Amino acid sequence: MRVVELEARHVRVALRRKVTHASHVRTDTDNVVVRCKLSDGSTGYGEGVPRDYxxxxxxxxxxxxxNRSDLAKQLDADVDDFVQAVHxxxxxxxxxxxxxxxxxxxxxxxCAVELAVLDAFGRAFGEPLTKVTELVAPELYRFRDRVQYSGVIGNPRGWKKRLYPLVYRLAGFSQVKVKVGIEGQDDVxxxxxxxxxxxxxxxxxxDANEAWAPTEVAARIQELEPFGITSVEQPVRHEDVACLASVRKQIGTLVMLDESLCGPVDAERAVQGGWCDLFNLRLSKCGGxxxxxxxxxxxxxxxxxxxxGCQVGETAILSAAGRHFATSVADLRYTEGSYDRHLVSEALGTEDLTFRRNGSAPxxxxxxxxxxxxxVRLDRVTQRKESLLG
Structure with missing residues (x-):
């Protein structure tokens, strides 16, 4: 069995509400969706969310x-089982x-290409994406039949400042992330x-989304610690991330890297420099x-x-991939994703993968x-198609 077609699409999906954080304001999302077809007719899809920041x-x-990556040559192989497909x-x-x-x-x-290939071969060989965790990282593998996602509070205005946290509380969420460092807002x-x-x-x-300067970051975190925060995500710009080694000694809150943690080079530098306590892993920004x-x-x-983690604007494709990751990887400190119908106007799936009342999802x-x-939904949001193979 082999890959016979690979197609990339530019899809633009409107968001149901404006999303504001310290780095960006967004009302829609431009994503890459890749379709992979195998010689037996099995078809898989993958998604990536490119963000310049x-x-x-x-x-x-x-x-x-x-188009420049010679994917046809890389995928020119006969695959006999799912293990070979993962390799x-x-x-x-x-x-x-x-x-x-x-x-x-x-x-x-x-990420878009890899997920499409794994989805296609998973369908062909009757294996779910959770099997990838078992094969690649058996020491991390722990299957769970349900996962509970976090809530997120961005920049609500007026009465919504009270409504959003109250809804999360009454709905039974156990974790909530609050965006801070937004211009014009008093974080305390x-x-x-x-x-x-x-x-x-x-x-x-x-989550500060790189909002604070090295000279102020420790004080900014310290003034929020009385409210019982358990971690602070990406408090400074990537260019200033080395300052976090000294900041960690001045605060009692765990530091998480996001924009400064996108690949193995970042990870090695973070460990060597002592910059953080936690990694925010997002499938798209980390490459799949x-x-x-x-x-x-x-x-x-x-x-x-x-x-x-997840990125603003993920459709059901990345939501599904994230669900497989969340239900097969042990020791996740927090879990984000599956905001589908709460955020995107077209989730692109035939079924709703949005988390339920308390953030729970199967x-x-x-x-x-x-x-x-x-x-049909995919065609509706497609702006452009390009053939990469076949």
Missing amino acids: VTGETLASALDLL LAEKLSLATVPGDDRGIGGNAAR TRLKLMRRWLGRKIDVRI FIPTLRLAQFAKSHGLGYQL ALVGCGLGFQVDP
């Missing part, structure tokens, strides 16, 4: 990179991006209000399912924790990604 990718650069997917590499010393300039594009006042309406039992963490597993292995071997036990892409 995360991996340096844009939609245009991602598509250009896919084939792990070996996928894209063309070099000039000046990319971190090795992350094609991660979203690679906001977090005090959020904690009041969330109650004391919910685990609250904060298997590279993200490798980063989890690296974190665990160096005594660091990790969470599964494992996907079908083959490949375990759900079906709706071709």
Whole structure:
């Protein structure tokens, strides 16, 4: 069995509400969706979310990179079982991006291809994506039939400042992430209000999205610690990340890297520099399912924790991949994702993968990604198609 077709699409999906954080304001999302067809007719889909402020990718650069990467040659192989398919997917590499010393300039594009290949072969050989964890990282593998996702509070206005945390509390969420560092907002006042309406039992963490300068970051975190925060995510710009080694000595809160943790080079530098306690692992920014597993292995071997994150604008394709990761990888500190119908106008699936009342969602036990892409919905949001193979 072999890959006979590979197609990349630019899809644009409107968001149901404006999303604001310290790095960006977004009302829609431009994603890469890849379709992979095998010689037996099995078809798989993958997705990547290129963000120039995360991996340096844009939609245009991602598509250009896919066209320059000679994927037809890399995928020119007969595959006899799912183990071989996983090896084939792990070996996928894209063309070099000039000046990319971190090795992350094609991660979203690679994620889309890798997931499409794994989905297609998973369907052909009757294996779910959770099997990839068992094969690649058996020491991390622990299957769970359900997962509980975190809530997220961005920049609600007026009465919604009270409504959103109260809804999470009444719905039974156990974890909530609050965005901080947003221009024009008083974080102390906001977090005090959020904690009041969330109650004391919910685990609250904060995400600054690179908002603070090295000279102020320790003080900013210290003034929020009385509200019982359990971690602070990416408090400074990537260019300033080395300052976190000294900041960690001044605060009592765990530091998580996100924009500064996109690949193995980042991970090695973070450990050597003592910059963090936790990695935020997101499939798209980390280059796919298997590279993200490798980063989890690296974190665990160096005594660091990790969470599964997601990116604004993921459709059901990445939601499904994230569900497989979340239900098969042990020791995730926090879990984010599956916001589908709460955030995107077209989730692209034939079924709703959105988490339920308390953030809970079941494992996907079908083959490949375990759900079906709706071709009509996909066509509706497609802006452009390009053939990469076949």
